[in-house]
Amino acid sequence: MVSLPAGPAGGLVRSLPPESYLADFAGAEFIDWFARCSAAARCRVTRTPLTELRRWRFDADTGNLGHDSGAFFVVEGLQVRTGYGPVREWSQPIINQPEIGILGMLVKEVDGVPYCLVQAKIEPGNHNGIQVSPTVQATRSNYTRIHQGRSTRYLEYFTDPGAGRTLVDVLQSEQGSWFLRKRNRNMVVQVTEDVPAGEDHHWLPLPELRRLLRIDGLVNMDTRTVLACLPADTFPASQPVPAGDAASALVLSTTGRGRALNDTATVLRWFTGAKSRHELSAHRIPLRDLPGWRSTPEQITHEDGRHFSIIGVTAEVGNREVAAWDQPLLYPEGRGVVAFVIKVIEGVAHLLVHARFQPGLLDGMEMGPTVQCVPENYPDGPPRFLDYVLNAPRERVLYNAVLAEEGGRFYHSQNNYLLVEAGDDFPTAVPEDYCWMTAHQLTLLLRHGYYVNVEARSLLACLQSW
Amino acid sequence: MVSLPAGPAGGLVRSLPPESYLADFAGAEFIDWFARCSAAARCRVTRTPLTELRRWRFDADTGNLGHDSGAFFVVEGLQVRTGYGPVREWSQPIINQPEIGILGMLVKEVDGVPYCLVQAKIEPGNHNGIQVSPTVQATRSNYTRIHQGRSTRYLEYFTDPGAGRTLVDVLQSEQGSWFLRKRNRNMVVQVTEDVPAGEDHHWLPLPELRRLLRIDGLVNMDTRTVLACLPADTFPASQPVPAGDAASALVLSTTGRGRALNDTATVLRWFTGAKSRHELSAHRIPLRDLPGWRSTPEQITHEDGRHFSIIGVTAEVGNREVAAWDQPLLYPEGRGVVAFVIKVIEGVAHLLVHARFQPGLLDGMEMGPTVQCVPENYPDGPPRFLDYVLNAPRERVLYNAVLAEEGGRFYHSQNNYLLVEAGDDFPTAVPEDYCWMTAHQLTLLLRHGYYVNVEARSLLACLQSW
Numbered sequence: 001m002v003s004l005p006a007g008p009a010g011g012l013v014r015s016l017p018p019e020s021y022l023a024d025f026a027g028a029e030f031i032d033w034f035a036r037c038s039a040a041a042r043c044r045v046t047r048t049p050l051t052e053l054r055r056w057r058f059d060a061d062t063g064n065l066g067h068d069s070g071a072f073f074v075v076e077g078l079q080v081r082t083g084y085g086p087v088r089e090w091s092q093p094i095i096n097q098p099e100i101g102i103l104g105m106l107v108k109e110v111d112g113v114p115y116c117l118v119q120a121k122i123e124p125g126n127h128n129g130i131q132v133s134p135t136v137q138a139t140r141s142n143y144t145r146i147h148q149g150r151s152t153r154y155l156e157y158f159t160d161p162g163a164g165r166t167l168v169d170v171l172q173s174e175q176g177s178w179f180l181r182k183r184n185r186n187m188v189v190q191v192t193e194d195v196p197a198g199e200d201h202h203w204l205p206l207p208e209l210r211r212l213l214r215i216d217g218l219v220n221m222d223t224r225t226v227l228a229c230l231p232a233d234t235f236p237a238s239q240p241v242p243a244g245d246a247a248s249a250l251v252l253s254t255t256g257r258g259r260a261l262n263d264t265a266t267v268l269r270w271f272t273g274a275k276s277r278h279e280l281s282a283h284r285i286p287l288r289d290l291p292g293w294r295s296t297p298e299q300i301t302h303e304d305g306r307h308f309s310i311i312g313v314t315a316e317v318g319n320r321e322v323a324a325w326d327q328p329l330l331y332p333e334g335r336g337v338v339a340f341v342i343k344v345i346e347g348v349a350h351l352l353v354h355a356r357f358q359p360g361l362l363d364g365m366e367m368g369p370t371v372q373c374v375p376e377n378y379p380d381g382p383p384r385f386l387d388y389v390l391n392a393p394r395e396r397v398l399y400n401a402v403l404a405e406e407g408g409r410f411y412h413s414q415n416n417y418l419l420v421e422a423g424d425d426f427p428t429a430v431p432e433d434y435c436w437m438t439a440h441q442l443t444l445l446l447r448h449g450y451y452v453n454v455e456a457r458s459l460l461a462c463l464q465s466w
Numbered sequence: 467m468v469s470l471p472a473g474p475a476g477g478l479v480r481s482l483p484p485e486s487y488l489a490d491f492a493g494a495e496f497i498d499w500f501a502r503c504s505a506a507a508r509c510r511v512t513r514t515p516l517t518e519l520r521r522w523r524f525d526a527d528t529g530n531l532g533h534d535s536g537a538f539f540v541v542e543g544l545q546v547r548t549g550y551g552p553v554r555e556w557s558q559p560i561i562n563q564p565e566i567g568i569l570g571m572l573v574k575e576v577d578g579v580p581y582c583l584v585q586a587k588i589e590p591g592n593h594n595g596i597q598v599s600p601t602v603q604a605t606r607s608n609y610t611r612i613h614q615g616r617s618t619r620y621l622e623y624f625t626d627p628g629a630g631r632t633l634v635d636v637l638q639s640e641q642g643s644w645f646l647r648k649r650n651r652n653m654v655v656q657v658t659e660d661v662p663a664g665e666d667h668h669w670l671p672l673p674e675l676r677r678l679l680r681i682d683g684l685v686n687m688d689t690r691t692v693l694a695c696l697p698a699d700t701f702p703a704s705q706p707v708p709a710g711d712a713a714s715a716l717v718l719s720t721t722g723r724g725r726a727l728n729d730t731a732t733v734l735r736w737f738t739g740a741k742s743r744h745e746l747s748a749h750r751i752p753l754r755d756l757p758g759w760r761s762t763p764e765q766i767t768h769e770d771g772r773h774f775s776i777i778g779v780t781a782e783v784g785n786r787e788v789a790a791w792d793q794p795l796l797y798p799e800g801r802g803v804v805a806f807v808i809k810v811i812e813g814v815a816h817l818l819v820h821a822r823f824q825p826g827l828l829d830g831m832e833m834g835p836t837v838q839c840v841p842e843n844y845p846d847g848p849p850r851f852l853d854y855v856l857n858a859p860r861e862r863v864l865y866n867a868v869l870a871e872e873g874g875r876f877y878h879s880q881n882n883y884l885l886v887e888a889g890d891d892f893p894t895a896v897p898e899d900y901c902w903m904t905a906h907q908l909t910l911l912l913r914h915g916y917y918v919n920v921e922a923r924s925l926l927a928c929l930q931s932w
Contacts (some may be wrong), residue, residue, distance in 0.1 A: 063484075098745075098746075098747050099745060100741070100742045102742075140745070166735055168568045169734070169735040169738045169739070170734065171738055171741060171742070171829075172736055175842040181831075183739060185742050247503075265632075265913075268635070268636065268913060268914075269632055272636055272637055272651060272915075273635070275637060276566045276568075276637070276651050279564075279565060279606070280564075281564050283750075284750070286751075359805070362828055362829060363637075363649075363828060363915075447731075447734060448734075448914055449738075449829075450829075
């Protein structure tokens with residue numbers, strides 16, 4: 001049985017890091033703006049039984065949990081069979097959200113410095129209230145105003161192709177273990193005209209935004225995936241490296257100036273081979289009577305208390321205007337570990353990429369980080385490379401922060417993101433579902449959808465956070 | 467009601483074109499080999515009611531039609547809702563074949579000329595018995611020998627990466643109107659050692675294979691898609707152009723030496739926009755009681771006699787050894803038209819690509835030809851550009867042949883493939899779901915899966931048939 005803490009106690013946002021710490025990374029303008037937003041914000045999230053969620057109901061036939069309007073998303077069942085990994089067959093709830101949302105960042109260069117129009121956004125699942133979000137973050141249900149709320153500010157820059165120079169426009173997947181074939185449109189649009197920032201928005205220098213990635217829980221997932229999709233030659237990091245031996249190797253890796261161990265044709269062959277090697281099938285099934293899961297009026301939990309629960313919340317959320325609604329959220333059990341092992345090969349930093357099966361991914365597999373797991377879900381022994389990254393000596397940990405996943409769908413979901421430099425003991429020869437790639441190779445593939453999963457995209461953004 | 471002709475009358479293969487005609491395109495060696503294969507081949511295909519197919523049965527719960535072993539494929543139902551196209555909602559049977567097969571061509575250069583190891587292959591749905599196929603054409607059920615037949619010859623060149631130089635290795639979709647998320651592994655492997663051709667195989671110069679694409683029904687779909695995936699700089703066509711004004715414009719288009727109207731970033735943005743513009747959903751539903759379809763022991767047909775039927779056949783097929791089995795086949799109603807309109811823009815030939823929704827495609831949309839339809843399915847008026855390509859003056863028709871689709875799953879499925887040069891009257895400005903691209907741009911995207919649909923891939927192969 002999953003034990004659940006009480007929801008956040010009160011109405012005050014708790015996301016502002018201690019100012020002394022924040023000042024190491026952020027300028028006074030950002031700190032002021034974020035403090036003002038936090039002071040104005042209200043975020044009261046309380047647990048509500050699934051059976052009592054206003055405007056949500058379990059379908060009489062299937063037991064699937066959906067909104068009265070048919071919009072937003074449906075919690076359904078998924079039955080998985082695979083020849084990949086230790087567990088060959090399971091069932092699970094999954095979030096089916098077929099519509100394509102927009103994650104859009106406006107960028108403007110001023111005196112040679114790129115600025116991003118970020119938003120202070122509250123989501124009911126955020127453990128800390130406000131996080132730094134892209135300019136626009138809207139599902140189609142949002143921006144076609146199914147919820148009859150306010151129109152989405154700045155949306156026109158992303159829906160009207162003439163409004164700016166589009167630097168990024170690509171569909172990318174999101175959490176393939178929790179979402180069924182979800183994809184969002186990742187966009188970066190560069191403008192030249194003046195675009196005033198509304199009260200909830202702020203023009204933030206891109207280098208500063210990248211540095212904020214080093215603060216726990218501050219920069220949200222949608223910002224990270226959008227930043228990761230920026231082409232390598234667009235606004236390269238001004239200080240792209242940490243101090244230390246790995247510095248020049250990382251520059252060569254991110255810029256593409258260093259030679260890759262495996263050329264891109266080889267990488268694509270490897271990936272096709274990995275997809276073809278395993279039989280994978282995922283069938284939608286009714287949520288009712290899902291094998292291995294226990295349904296109560298309160299929540300849906302896994303019999304062994306692992307993986308995640310589906311819970312209900314009542315949210316009262318807003319900066320100045322407060323909106324109130326009910327919704328289900330996916331509440332993961334335990335904190336995940338998401339890590340790339342990075343090895344300098346012939347002077348160039350290479351990331352150890354894993355061809356990872358996740359049942360909700362459109363084609364079953366995408367390229368993921370070396371490690372991506374919740375350790376508690378593996379009572380019989382840690383997955384490959386987990387011990388290596390958790391036991392790495394401090395000087396080999398290039399990046400280490402706890403970042404949150406999408407708070408609009410997940411409740412208090414956090415992962416420990418790590419970039420770990422491999423020691424000389426780490427072999428260059430790797431198991432067949434793994435492949436060494438440079439950061440630049442991954443960035444090139446991000447021109448296309450469905451190659452690099454959202455966890456790996458987060459880490460690629462963090463690789464530019466120095 | 468669909469009226470069905472009787473199955474092929476007898477056991478003799480009927481695919482050999484008249485020798486006088488064949489000799490315009492093929493050399494004596496090929497003609498001799500193909501005649502020998504045809505003489506040795508047996509292909510007896512007779513209609514059998516679906517309820518009497520040996521080893522196939524309708525599932526008691528769902529009515530889905532599958533094989534006793536669980537292998538091969540299942541005929542299921544699909545419910546489609548879309549904001550795209552004139553029909554917004556429908557149900558249909560669909561072939562669910564989740565396993566990834568291999569379409570593999572061995573290539574060897576001799577004295578600077580690339581040779582392909584083609585196979586004379588009989589499929590029960592071929593209207594003409596034997597067609598020219600890739601070296602290996604095998605589903606996973608085939609090559610893991612679920613059917614307990616002979617092992618697949620030459621398979622090891624495609625499953626053992628060390629055996630040659632891999633020029634192509636990519637997963638590509640197949641007919642998205644008839645297959646549910648089907649994809650095959652398209653491979654071209656170049657060898658340097660001698661690989662003897664077995665009796666059913668023949669080393670054919672690639673330029674000759676390309677010319678054979680001009681003969682109706684001779685080169686099968688699997689060969690066409692594999693040829694289309696060859697990178698533009700690998701074995702470019704020796705005579706890449708037809709005579710006439712379009713010649714140099716086509717060279718510039720296929721080689722990439724000519725400037726494209728829309729750069730690739732623009733093309734990718736256009737495609738992301740098209741995918742995001744339309745709401746598309748496709749749900750698997752039980753085949754039992756599929757709305758709009760009539761099920762009899764004989765077959766499953768559409769109420770209006772349109773689209774296709776699911777029929778059963780008993781096949782006795784073989785070159786020397788004859789194998790016998792029963793299976794369902796999808797029998798399309800009417801002959802399709804598949805055409806690219808090609809316009810010379812600033813001296814470079816551009817293909818008018820259509821972002822086409824097909825419910826079985828993995829991401830709903832791929833880039834298809836300008837026209838792709840069965841005219842009989844549009845009683846209320848022809849789809850866009852159909853009249854233009856059918857009424858084009860003879861001198862503007864650069865390519866015109868009737869080619870067959872996959873005979874292992876489709877019964878007598880044929881399309882009229884056309885490449886039509888646009889007149890000056892044809893506007894450069896096109897509707898929003900269309901985009902002008904060079905052949906080279908499409909070929910570059912074929913490094914990746916799920917961009918270019920199988921019908922467009924066939925036409926790209928035909929574009930090199932001069």
